[in-house]
Amino acid sequence: xxxxxxxxxxxxxxxxxxxxxxxxxxxxxxxxxxxxxxxxxxxxxxxxxxxxxxxxxxxxxxxxxxxxxxxxxxxxxxxxxxxxxxxxxxxxxxxxxxxxxxxxxxxxxxxxxxxxxxxxxxxxxxxxxxxxxxxxxxxxxxxxxxxxxxxxxxxxxxxxxxxxxxxxxxxxxxxxxxxxxxxxxxxxxxxxxxxxxxxxxxxxxxxxxxxxxxxxxxxxxxxxxxxxxxxxxxxxxxxxxxxxxxxxxxxxxxxxxxxxxxxxxxxxxxxxxxxxxxxxxxxxxxxxxxxxxxxxxx
Amino acid sequence: xxxxxxxxxxxxxxxxxxxxxxxxxxxxxxxxxxxxxxxxxxxxxxxxxxxxxxxxxxxxxxxxxxxxxxxxxxxxxxxxxxxxxxxxxxxxxxxxxxxxxxxxxxxxxxxxxxxxxxxxxxxxxxxxxxxxxxxxxxxx
Ligand SMILES: [Cu+2]
Numbered sequence: 001x002x003x004x005x006x007x008x009x010x011x012x013x014x015x016x017x018x019x020x021x022x023x024x025x026x027x028x029x030x031x032x033x034x035x036x037x038x039x040x041x042x043x044x045x046x047x048x049x050x051x052x053x054x055x056x057x058x059x060x061x062x063x064x065x066x067x068x069x070x071x072x073x074x075x076x077x078x079x080x081x082x083x084x085x086x087x088x089x090x091x092x093x094x095x096x097x098x099x100x101x102x103x104x105x106x107x108x109x110x111x112x113x114x115x116x117x118x119x120x121x122x123x124x125x126x127x128x129x130x131x132x133x134x135x136x137x138x139x140x141x142x143x144x145x146x147x148x149x150x151x152x153x154x155x156x157x158x159x160x161x162x163x164x165x166x167x168x169x170x171x172x173x174x175x176x177x178x179x180x181x182x183x184x185x186x187x188x189x190x191x192x193x194x195x196x197x198x199x200x201x202x203x204x205x206x207x208x209x210x211x212x213x214x215x216x217x218x219x220x221x222x223x224x225x226x227x228x229x230x231x232x233x234x235x236x237x238x239x240x241x242x243x244x245x246x247x248x249x250x251x252x253x254x255x256x257x258x259x260x261x262x263x264x265x266x267x268x269x270x271x272x273x274x275x276x277x278x279x280x281x282x283x284x285x286x287x288x289x290x291x292x293x294x295x296x297x298x
Numbered sequence: 299x300x301x302x303x304x305x306x307x308x309x310x311x312x313x314x315x316x317x318x319x320x321x322x323x324x325x326x327x328x329x330x331x332x333x334x335x336x337x338x339x340x341x342x343x344x345x346x347x348x349x350x351x352x353x354x355x356x357x358x359x360x361x362x363x364x365x366x367x368x369x370x371x372x373x374x375x376x377x378x379x380x381x382x383x384x385x386x387x388x389x390x391x392x393x394x395x396x397x398x399x400x401x402x403x404x405x406x407x408x409x410x411x412x413x414x415x416x417x418x419x420x421x422x423x424x425x426x427x428x429x430x431x432x433x434x435x436x437x438x
Contacts, residue, residue, distance in 0.1 A: 066401075066403075069403055070352055070395070070397070070403055072395075086350075086352065087397075089372070090350065090397065090401070091399070091401055092397075092401045095401070141401075142400055142401035143400050143401070144400050145400075146399050146400050146401075147321070147347055147398065147399050147400050290402070293320025293321070293402065293404075294320070
C-alpha cells in the first residue's frame with residue numbers, strides 16, 4: 001500500500017498535534033512545579049505558546065488533508081465544498097473546532113502569564129487548565145476508542161492527560177538543568193519523580209486497558225500490522241521507563257553529593273534522550289491511530 | 299540516529315502490507331460474488347460497525363452506473379438498504395467509501411453477477427470476479 005499525499009499529511013500533522021498537546025499539557029503542569037523561578041517560567045510560557053501555535057496550524061492542515069482524502073479529487077479536493085459540508089458536522093469537524101478553541105485559549109493564557117497583575121496571572125492559569133481539559137476531551141470524540149464505548153473513552157482521556165504531562169515536561173526539565181541552583185533542580189526533579197510513580201502507573205493501566213479492549217488475542221500483537229505497531233510503541237515505553245528509573249534512583253540523588261556539575265550534565269543529556277524517545281513514541285502513535293486499524297473492529 | 303533509522307525502516311515495512319483489519323463490509327445482499335438468475339430489487343449493505351456512507355456507486359462491466367440514493371450523513375448506521383431499478387443481466391460492481399465512528403476513511407468494493415433469466419439452463423462459466431477489497435486509510 002502506498003500512502004497518498006493526504007495520508008502522509010494527515011500522519012505528519014497528527015504527529016505535530018500530539019507534540020503540541022504534550023507541550024501544552026506538560027508545560028502547564030511544569031509551571032506549577034517551577035514556581036519561584038521567574039526566568040524558567042517565561043521560557044516555559046514561550047514553550048506552551050509555541051505548542052499552541054503549532055497546534056493551531058497542524059489542526060487546520062490536518063482537517064484540510066482529511067477533506068482532500070475523502071474528496072479523492074486531486075490537490076484541489078481540499079476545497080471540495082461538498083466534502084466540507086459532509087465532514088464539518090461530524091465528529092471530525094467537532095474535534096477540529098474544539099481543538100482550535102483549546103489551543104487558542106492556551107495561546108491567550110501563555111501571553112497573559114507575562115503579566116505583572118496577580119489576578120490576570122490567576123486568570124491565565126485557569127485558562128491554561130481549561131485549555132488542557134478541552135484538548136484532552138477531543139481525543140474521546142474520534143479514534144479507535146470511540147468504537148469501544150465509554151470505558152475506553154474514559155481511559156483515553158486519562159491517557160492523554162497523563163502522557164501529555166509526562167512527555168511535555170521533558171523540555172522544561174531539560175531547561176531546568178541549565179540553572180545554577182542544584183538544590184532547586186533536585187527539589188523539582190524529586191517532586192517530578194514522586195509524581196512520576198503515579199504517572200507511570202496511570203499510563204500503564206490506561207494503556208494496558210486499551211490494548212486489552214482493542215485486541216482479541218495476545219497473538220495479534222505480533223501477527224497484525226496494528227499489533228506490531230503497538231508492540232514497537234510498548235518497547236519504546238519500556239526504554240523510557242528504564243531511563244526514568246535511572247534518573248530517579250541514580251542521577252538525581254547524585255546532584256547534591258560528589259561532583260554535582262557532572263551529574264547535572266548527565267541528567268540533562270539523559271532527559272534529552274528521553275525526549276527523543278518520546279517523540280518517536282508519538283510518531284508510532286500517529287501511525288497506529290491513523291493508517292492502521294485494530295483487528296477487533298474488522 | 300541509528301534507532302530513528304531502524305524505526306523508519308520498520309514503519310515503512312508494515313505500511314507496505316495491503317490489508318488492514320478495520321470496520322468493513324460485514325455482509326451484503328446480494329452477497330459478494332453471488333450469481334443470480336433473478337434480478338434483485340434491493341441492495342443491502344451491512345457494515346461491522348456503524349458508519350457514515352460517504353460515496354456509493356454501482357456499475358456494470360461497461361461502466362454504466364445504476365442510480366442509488368444515499369441517505370443523509372447525519373448519523374452513523376450499520377445497515378443500509380437501497381431500492382434498485384430493474385436490472386439487466388450483467389456483472390455489477392459496488393464501490394463504497396465510508397467514515398467509521400473513529401473518523402477514519404475506509405473503502406472497498408463487492409460484485410455480483412446477474413444471469414439472463416431466460417438462460418437458466420446454461421451452466422455458469424468459471425468466474426473470475428473481484429474479491430472484496432478494503433483498505434483502511436489515513437484519517438483522523
Ligand atoms: Cu480506524
